[in-house]
Amino acid sequence: MRNALISAVLLSSGVVLASSDASADEGQWQPYQMPSIADKLSERGIKIPAKQLADLTQYPMNAVVGLGYCTASFVSPQGLVVTNHHCAYRAIQYNSKKEHNYIANGFLAKSKEQEPSAGPNERLYITEAVTDVSALVTQGLSQAPLIRYEEIQSKRKALIKECESDENYRCSVRSFHSGLEYYLIKQLIIRDVRLVYAPPNSVGAFGGDIDNYEYPRHSGDFTFLRAYVGKDGKPAAYSTENVPFTPKSYLKINADGVKAGDGVFAAGYPGSTSRYRLTSELKFASDWLYPTSAERYQLRIDTIKAMGDADSDIAIKYAGTLASMANRMKKYNGLLDGFKATDIIGIKQSREDDFLTWLAGDSTYQSYRTQFDQLETLLERKRIGMQSRHYFNNAQSSDLLNAANKLYRLAKEKSKPDSEREEGYQERDMKMFTARLKRIDSSFDVSVDKTLWQQDLEAYMAQEHRVAALDKMLNEEGSSSISDRLDGLYALTSLTNQEKRLAWIDADANAFETSSDPFIRLAVALYQTNMAQEKENKTLLGELSQARPGFMKAIIAYNTAKGWPVYPDANGTLRITYGMVDGYQSRDALYKQPFTRLEGITAKHTGIEPFNAPTKMLDAINEQRYGSHKVASVIEDPSSWICRLFSCLDKPEEFNSVPVNFLSSVDTTGGNSGSPVFNGKGELVGLNFDSTYEAITKDWFFNPTITRAVHVDIRYILWMMDEVDHADNLLEELELVRN
Known part of the structure; x- marks a missing residue:
């Protein structure tokens, strides 16, 4: 009842939950x-x-x-x-x-x-x-x-x-x-x-x-x-x-941080969004791409976890891989849940219908309807191609086969003038190419690589889109199982040796084509199929490069006419996004306040991973060693009516702790991890690191009411450096300012 009352008042007022013009916070803007x-x-x-x-x-x-x-x-x-x-x-x-x-x-x-x-x-x-x-x-x-x-x-x-x-x-x-x-x-x-x-x-x-x-x-x-x-x-x-x-x-660095309602902005390199994609693309992602990918990721996660539990070396080597997969898996689930909860497909379809109505009535852009129809036709071809190639691409997932594929491709590309080589194989790429080959050893184990690859090969064998060259390898030993066949490949290859692996960088195509190394032989055998598929994809991209820009020109005109923000989809380039420190109404009917406290760590601590906070941190919290990082209140004006309302309930104006994480309405996505979060004066107050579960679907559709980013509060970082880990040498380097 209490949370419902808060939410009702906040929703009607728009003071803390969201501003009256919350949609203005949408946008990953070019500087x-x-x-x-x-x-x-x-x-x-x-x-x-x-x-x-x-x-x-x-x-x-x-x-x-x-x-x-x-x-x-x-x-x-x-x-x-x-x-x-x-x-x-x-x-x-x-x-x-x-x-x-x-x-x-x-x-x-x-x-x-x-x-x-x-x-x-x-x-x-x-x-x-x-x-x-x-x-x-x-x-x-x-x-x-x-x-x-x-x-x-x-x-x-x-x-x-x-x-x-x-x-x-x-x-x-x-x-x-x-x-x-x-x-x-x-x-x-x-x-x-x-x-x-x-x-x-x-x-x-x-x-x-x-x-x-x-x-x-x-x-x-x-x-x-x-x-x-x-x-x-x-x-x-x-x-x-x-x-x-x-x-x-x-x-x-502003050591006083921010309070609820403060304006903030973030700068960073968001990876990709799909806000201008067609409804048919969203349906494909929702109905096939995300569920199919999620099923594979979950199997790989379960496999790596089980093997890591049995071998600590594997656990260390694959820790980063596992964390990345788990994050991707949670995102897939969040996207699928979000599509069901908010009917984003319906919202997109409604907007698309309105766009087409506008298009028909605007003499300047009426002709773009043809490009829209052409785009839909091309996208259907793209979907069919993705589905037919999906299992074959996964069937090349072995780190060693991936290395062999790239090395043979390099040998073929080196026969061309540098300007005509494929990106990734030019002279400018060689340092990173070499470094990637070296790095394989730090996150590679034969038993894990073989097990994960076998899973993908079994999935490939169970579907209809087959490739003769790959089937030949799988059946080369007659009636032997896939597992036995793979054991032979790993036993006979020299690519597990870094020195020998790197030596292939200087080899010509003939050396690959006459090699007895089984992974090299397989890379050579699969090359023509991979190149044919690449050519098919490039042709489609060439067609899309004619249809998409015209569609985007019309969409930009439509958004401008509606008074909606116009910014490009994220593409890994530097962007700025802005908003305010703000809580939100969650899917479970609770109002999520914008700040968390140190005491939340002790409340969650069980001593069992992942809720196993270090003893020295728990001691500092229990002894209330807050230092200069303690905050009395996270609300700007404790005398305001909203604070008086809260005072009757949970007394959030009496914070009296160190803020750990906080929420804001800035518009972020993957790649924004680590982005500095600034106050209105451009001083560092936090680091972006996540989004709320309800906000995952913002890659497709920005909903200002529930879209929130999660940040590490700078006061928590400083507290960790000061009171827990005693990183005095680093604290001396920082330029700290106060309000």
């Missing part, structure tokens, strides 16, 4: 768009000038960096970087051994000399320039689909080559609005990244998969890394002679 929404930022209490946010050379945007799969930010003049614990998991795993398990016990370097390499694949990417190259890419393209696709790729590669005249930069040309626009992104690469401070997994992933996408949360999902460069200040590979990188700026 250059900030001046166009300056009024919206101002309404949220964001005081830093929109023009400043649009400038990647100014604070705070020049302190935001990408990891290639997550986001991070500089927080000291000595190259110190903060991100999520789960984003740095590979670095923690890379340095974990039986004798020093940093996953279980955490890690703190008390001096820079103690900071180990985060691994050969770890990079920091600092975006320095984003340039509109739409006209250069799209002008004069052929109408023939495959040629059109190849022309786009050729133009992209030429722009990238010119941009990468300095080897310390990595450039890319990304498509926005499904090929309507293209932007050239120039990023400085830091190649020497080191592990500095990570809490134990019992802090960084407190609650584990049970709490994943749930709220209230009490996760210490943070880790510190450091960027190093050569003595000349330029990026360099790992060396003991390297020195800490000096960033152009680093974030000020």
Whole structure:
């Protein structure tokens, strides 16, 4: 009754649950768009000038960096970087051994000399320039689909080559609005990244998969890394002679954090969203793609867990893989549950019908109906192709076969001029290509690889879309079982040896075609089928590159006419999103308040993973060693009517603890993990790390009432550093400010 009363009052007032214009919080905006929404930022209490946010050379945007799969930010003049614990998991795993398990016990370097390499694949990417190259890419393209696709790729590669005249930069040309626009992104690469401070997994992933996408949360999902460069200040590979990188700026940290109702914004590299996709695409994802993928992921998760329980080395090697799979699995389930709970398919269909009605009545865009119909036809072909190739693609899931496939492809590509090679196989890609081959050893075990591959092969054998070359391998030993056949492959291959695996980088195609290594032989046998499927896919992409941009042009006009925000779907490029610190009405009829407290950790603690908080943390909480990080209230004005209402109930104005996690209405998705969350002045107040379960469907549809992101409160991070782990050397590096 009490929660229902709160919810009813909040819903009617819109004061705390959501603002009266909550839909304004939607959008993963390109930085250059900030001046166009300056009024919206101002309404949220964001005081830093929109023009400043649009400038990647100014604070705070020049302190935001990408990891290639997550986001991070500089927080000291000595190259110190903060991100999520789960984003740095590979670095923690890379340095974990039986004798020093940093996953279980955490890690703190008390001096820079103690900071180990985060691994050969770890990079920091600092975006320095984003340039509109739409006209250069799209002008004069052929109408023939495959040629059109190849022309786009050729133009992209030429722009990238010119941009990468300095080897310390990595450039890319990304498509926005499904090929309507293209932007050239120039990023400085830091190649020497080191592990500095990570809490134990019992802090960084407190609650584990049970709490994943749930709220209230009490996760210490943070880790510190450091960027190093050569003595000349330029990026360099790992060396003991390297020195800490000096960033152009680093974030000020507001030690007072934020309160309910405060405006906030986040910057980062969101991976992908599908908000402009057609209803038919959503139906396909809901009816086939997500359920099929979820079934496979669950089987792999169960297998790795069982094998890890029996062997601690396997548990360490596959810890990052397992965490990633579990997160993806929870997301699939959340998407499927969300589609049922909110009827997003119905909402999308209604909007699409309204769009088509608008299209028919607008003389400027009436002709685009033909492109819409063409797009639907192409998408049906795409769906059929995905279903027919799904099991064959999975049947090549072995890490060793994947390596063999890529190595043979490299040998074939090397016979072409560099500019004509496929992306991923050019000279610019060789350092990362080599590093990936090396990294196999850190997350590979023959027994696990074989078991997972066998599961995929059995699924392949049980369906109708077969490939002769693969069937031949499976039946080569006559009546022997798949398991026996695979035992023979693993016993005879030399690809498990890193030195021999790397030697194939320099081999020519003939060496592959005459090799007796069973994985190499299989890669050669499957090559033509893989290339034929790739050609078919490229042809389809060429056709889509004609149909999608026209559709997007009409959709943008439609959204503008409706007064809805217009921003591109996420595509892994730097974006800004804004909102407010705010709770929400959950699916179980409870109002979720925006902050959690330290005492929630002790309440959840059972001593059994994943609710097994470290003893030293529990002692600090029980002894109320809050230091300067204690907060009396998380509500701005305790005398307001809303606080008086709460006072009659749960007294949230009497917080009297350290905030652990908090909610906001900023618009995030995968890739935003580790994104700095700023207050209105552009000071760091938290790190984004998750979304609520109800919000998972925001990849397809943004619902302002329930869409909430979950952040680690900066006051909790500082408390951990100060009162629990005594990371005094790092605290001295930070620039702390107060309100």
